[in-house]
Amino acid sequence: xxxxxxxxxxxxxxxxxxxxxxxxxxxxxxxxxxxxxxxxxxxxxxxxxxxxxxxxxxxxxxxxxxxxxxxxxxxxxxxxxxxxxxxx
Numbered sequence: 001x002x003x004x005x006x007x008x009x010x011x012x013x014x015x016x017x018x019x020x021x022x023x024x025x026x027x028x029x030x031x032x033x034x035x036x037x038x039x040x041x042x043x044x045x046x047x048x049x050x051x052x053x054x055x056x057x058x059x060x061x062x063x064x065x066x067x068x069x070x071x072x073x074x075x076x077x078x079x080x081x082x083x084x085x086x087x088x
Contacts, residue, residue: 014066028056031067043070 009024022031028051032039044051045068051059061067 011061011063011065013061013064016067016069022061026061028059028061028067031061032056035069037069037071041072043072044068045070 010021011024011026013020013022022034026034028044028046029039032042032044039053039056044056046059046061047066
């Protein structure tokens with residue numbers, strides 16, 4: 001995920017229960033891009049608070065943040081709504 005860690009400070013995060021390191025000064029929107037996720041199909045919880053998509057660009061990650069990313073999976077037939085699944 002990182003190209004040259006010697007050129008930047010790193011943050012320790014917990015993403016979907018997994019410890020990860022990312023570049024410092026990273027927004028939620030940039031994290032979504034780095035993880036190659038489709039923004040329209042996910043929801044993000046940061047430190048147990050759902051972050052509206054409109055706030056992702058201005059929400060900067062900090063040391064030891066806990067991020068949960070939920071993917072919405074479309075179904076067929078008689079399903080009433082989206083089903084969430086955790087991105088591992």
